[in-house]
Amino acid sequence: MTTYIIRRLLQAIPTMIGVTIISFFIMQAAPGDPVLLLTFQPGQTAEDRARLRHELCLDRPIPIQYAIWVVGDWTGECSQRGLIRGDFGTSFSERRPVLDMFTERMWNTLQLTIYALIIGGSIGLLLGILSAIQRGSILDNIASFFSVIFDALPAFWFGLLLIMFFSVQLGWFPVGGMV
Structure with missing residues (x-):
């Protein structure tokens, strides 16, 4: 059992490296320039943009940018500490630390998750008990059918359907507003 756990942990390392590489290159392939997004004010000069590009380490080659993003800046020229140290960087659109934005939304996500698990x-427990009591009945067949259907539906899609039905059609709940 110990060798199995060690093997799985060692397999997680290349997986995590692959995930970070794919995430980084998806962000690199996104259209637009983050420096232009940050300096979208009249009166900004090319020197201002070059200074900001240097401060954000965006003037370095892409492999070096990836290393800085993961490990942090070892030269001291950038303010990035790296993913390994828990620094997810700064949002280009909101100009705030990503970790702060993440923690703001964490409580609402946790709250919704707990409510969904309880409900x-x-x-599921009620249907399971009823199906066990009346095994082979029409209730058991219906419960089994809908269990398979709801298990096969993607959760985000089913959630959108529920929002459309209960919020938009029936008007029982607000469409949004937690965050």
Whole structure:
């Protein structure tokens, strides 16, 4: 069992490296220039943009930018500490640390997850008990059918359907507003 756990942990290392490489290059392939987004004010000169590009380490080659993004800046010229140290960087659109934006939304996500687990678990337990009591009945077949259907639906898509039905069609709940 110990060798299995060690093997799985060692397999996680190349997986995490692959995920960071793919994430980094997806952001690199995104249209637009982050420096132009940050300096979208009249009166900004090319020197201002070059200074900001240097401060953000965007004037370096792409492999060096990736290393700085993951490990942090070892030269002291940039303010990035790196993913390994828990620094997710600064949002180009909101000009705030990404970790702060993440923690702001974490409580709402946790709250929604707990409510969904309680409601889904209660419904599942009730249907499971009823199906076990009346095994082979029409109720058992219907419960099994809908269990398979709801398990096969992507959660985000089913969530959007529920929002459209209960919020838009019936008007029972607000469409948004937690964040």
